[in-house]
Amino acid sequence: MGRIGTLELLLLIIPLLAIYFLPSIIALRRNKMNRNAIVLLNFFLGWTLIGWVVSFVWACASNNETQNVNSSNYSKEENLSPAANNDFDNKLDNLQKLKGLLDSGILSPEEFEQQKSKVLAS
Numbered sequence: 001m002g003r004i005g006t007l008e009l010l011l012l013i014i015p016l017l018a019i020y021f022l023p024s025i026i027a028l029r030r031n032k033m034n035r036n037a038i039v040l041l042n043f044f045l046g047w048t049l050i051g052w053v054v055s056f057v058w059a060c061a062s063n064n065e066t067q068n069v070n071s072s073n074y075s076k077e078e079n080l081s082p083a084a085n086n087d088f089d090n091k092l093d094n095l096q097k098l099k100g101l102l103d104s105g106i107l108s109p110e111e112f113e114q115q116k117s118k119v120l121a122s
Helices: 004-018 022-029 035-043 049-060 080-105 111-120
Strands: none
Touching: 004 022, 022 035, 022 049, 035 049, 080 111
16 A cells, blocks of 8 residues: 555656646647757756746747847838839939929929929829
8 A cells, every 4th residue: 555556656756747838739739949048948947946947937938030120221111012112213303303493492482392292103
């Protein structure tokens, strides 16, 4: 009665191992990008509560790759078709020319607004 048999030992060890390696199992099933790092962290530091929790949270986190967007290089024209890009570029060039004429005093502010409305309407 006081002795644990092989079957009882297996019934005790298998669930404990499954819980211990739960972060690794989740990372492998979800095909995480950093699954190797998660498995290694879980294997070597899972015995500490912090190591297990970190690997578990990492395995459950979203698999999205971080995308850095430089706002100075981003413009709305990147999402447009080539024909729309040409139209956009033409309008932009015309508006810049009109602004130059306004700044040099050739156009009055009222004339600038009229011409700007025509360019934007076309």
